[in-house]
Amino acid sequence: MAPWTFLPNWGFRNTVNVTHSSRTVDLPLKNSPEVDGTATIPFNELVKQYVPQAAEEFKFLLKPYLFTGTLQSLYIPYADFSKSYQVSYAREIVEVTEDDAKKFTDLPAGQFTIDYVVDPIEKTPEKFKKRYEETLPEGYPRLHPRCRYYTEKELEQVFKTWGSDDKPIVIVAPGLAGGVNEPQIRAVGEKLFNSGFHSLVLNSRGCCRSPLTTPHLFTGLHTDDMRLVVNRLHKQFPDKQIHLAGFSFGGVIISNYLAQEGSNSIISSAVTVSSPWNLLDSCTALNSSYSGRNIFQPAIIYFLNKLVQNNRETLKQASDIYDEEEFNRVKKTFKTTEDFDDKYTGPLAGWPSGATYYLASSPIMRVFKIKTPLLILNSKDDPIISTAYPYHEVEKSPYLYMATCDLGGHYSFIDIHGKFWYVDVINEFINAFYNNVDQTRKLDDHGFNVKQGGFRDTIDLY
Known part of the structure; x- marks a missing residue:
């Protein structure tokens, strides 16, 4: 037997396979008469017609020497992208007061940060450096290249520019340790910016050099930061389409947010890339492979421990859960991500264990509540999450379209030219909605109701 037959899912000729319901939601087209029989296009046909890279049997070549999912995933942290995707970001600190928190179901007081893609005010590196030093808050971590804090006046100018056109807004939710430090996020930001779209990165609390100011670690069900930002932007730009793009864990937050919003969603469309649907199953999958146990899981545990270490003074406020001396002892014993989440993430968020947190946060538990067109992008050789994707569920929902490579x-998909395949997919998908879909009209879901036959549309754990 040839030695390469022991390599699962290997090669560099990639093929896209598509799953969707037999009748996807009908999207009303722009510039059609407002009478019965308004011109529409089915969701799956919109993707097929305007986003051919995500259509059935689309083929493309990957980098030949990145011929497995593990190699694809390992390449990004070690490759030099310093001269690529040199997009600029303006950081805003969003202060959540106790009064703000009372208006939402699960919005802790404290801070989170947003990074807006901007055309930089400073035209030379020297001027940027000077302004960077002037605006960096005292005691805050230094930011990644081409990113600095903006004052309220500077942000007002950004929003004034946004309000001068009808281009859509795209909110990006990065992965577990992600943000503007990642080439994937910068690549998407650059593409959307060059298309004239307005995009921002919503950082999870404590991530991407954002300090925790209250003792709350982010989870897959902490969606109120997203909700606060969406509501604020919709109020400020009521006529603009708002789209969401979530990567890895960011896709979990987006999927759960859309499910919670249900038919009240004001989001035009959303995309998830390499996002897990069953977190408990993904934890098992990560532990079951050699690369998962020995490469990816230790990296995730290192990030989680560092998150706690960097925010230890704030976490001391939750003295019933966090003790610095105990943390320094037990962090060396964590063998799996579930060990960490069982000790800290779950209890800090009110769950009794890591496993119950995973179950409660898994989007599969509420997938049929999603009433927003959602494009799902995944690979069958993902070494970090479970590849038991929700094929049957997607077939039963007119709002979902899944393209699996x-x-x-x-979260890689590096093609033969060294580009991320999904960057163009996301850009063309949003462009298809912007140019063709009338968001002021109701979607026709053909009477979709999973409760027919006595089924429930979600599983409520608490």
Whole structure:
């Protein structure tokens, strides 16, 4: 037997396979008469017609030497992208007061940060450096290249520019340790910016050099930061389409947010890339592979421990859960991500264990509540999450369209030209909605109701 037959899902000729319901939601087209029989296009046909890279049997070549999902996923942290995707970001600190928190179901007081893609005010590196030093809050971590804090006056100018056109807004939710430090996020930001779209990165609390100011670690069900930002932007730009793009864990937050909003969603469309649907199953999958146990899981545990270490003074406020001396002892014993989440993430968020947190936060538990057109992108050789994707559920919902590639790894999909396949997919998908879909009209879901036959549309754990 040839030695390469022991390599699962290997190669560099990639093929896209598509799953969707027999009748996807009908999207009303722009510039059609407002009478019965308004011109529409089915969701799956919109993707097929305007986003051919995500259509059935679309083929593309990957980097030949990145011929497995593990190699694809490992390449990004070690490759030099310093001269690529040199997009600029303006950081805003969003202060959540106790009064703000009372207006939402699960919005802790404290801070989170937003990074807006901007055309930089400073035209030379020297001027940027000077302004960077002037605006960096005292005691705050230094930011990544081409990102600095903006004052309220500077942000007002950004929003004034946004209000001068009808281009859509795209909110990006990065992965577990992600943000503007990642080439994937910068690549998407650059593409959307060059298309004239307005995009921002919503950082999870404590991530991307954002300090925790209250003792709350982010979870897959902490969606109120997203909700606060969406509501604020919709109020400020009521006529603009708002789209969401979530990567890895960010896709979990987006999927849960859309499910919670249900038919009240004001989001035009959303995309998830390499996002897990069953977190408990993904934890098992990560532990079951050699690369998961020995490469990816230790990296995730290192990030989680560092998150706690960097925010230890704030976490001391939750003295019933966090003790610095105990943390320094037990952090060396964590073998799996579930060990960490069982000790800290779950209890800090009110769940009794890591496993119950995973179950409660898994989007599969509320997938049929999603009433927003959602494009799901995954690979079958993802070494970090479970590849038991929700094929049957997608077939039963008119709002979901799933494109799974044979290859691509986790959040990678690096093609033969060294580009991320999904960057163009996201851009063309949003462009298709912007140019063709009338968001002021109701979607026709053909009477979709999973409760027919006595089924429930979600599983409520608490």
